[in-house]
Amino acid sequence: EAQVTQNPRYLITVTGKKLTVTCSQNMNHEYMSWYRQDPGLGLRQIYYSMNVEVTDKGDVPEGYKVSRKEKRNFPLILESPSPNQTSLYFCASSLSRPEAFFGQGTRLTVV
């Protein structure tokens, strides 16, 4: 089954404690991206990647890092999470735009 898998689905953490949200796709897609969704603000792109070792900033990259060492994986790293990063995060992948497949989302709370 074609899918984008994010882990964890839910996470509560404390300010400053580094965390990684994993994203994996099994469709051999080249294009992957991360979004956050906040009430009243809609989906905003954090980072995207056009292929292995190729990443670029989206609209709201501050406080986040990504890596793309393999085609299937695109982890999102928060080196020092802060409460304003509490949000619903989605990973997405596609062969080309638009993002045809989204992961199920990761609900992150930073206290």
Added chain:
Amino acid sequence: RKEVEQDPGPFNVPEGATVAFNCTYSNSASQSFFWYRQDCRKEPKLLMSVYSSGNEDGRFTAQLNRASQYISLLIRDSKLSDSATYLCVVNPSGGSYIPTFGRGTSLIVHP
């Protein structure tokens, strides 16, 4: 002015009704347009692309008006299962890969 604007609704309609949503965009050079559907607390799913000549997929019709810079989504014979939030997505022109999502229009179809 926001780049992509949608009426948040909610639109409350009875089963069988026809309902239409509009979405306006500010960047006249925008290249491609899409509608996504998002159920509560779930990931967005691509509903349909929007082509210049207009396109139809079953009960759903999408239109693009470049002169007035808006896209529309028409749903005929609404079903209870159509209840969701509909997101308008605009991709910029040129080399940018940062799509802009509207905040969504909520549709509630009642018996």
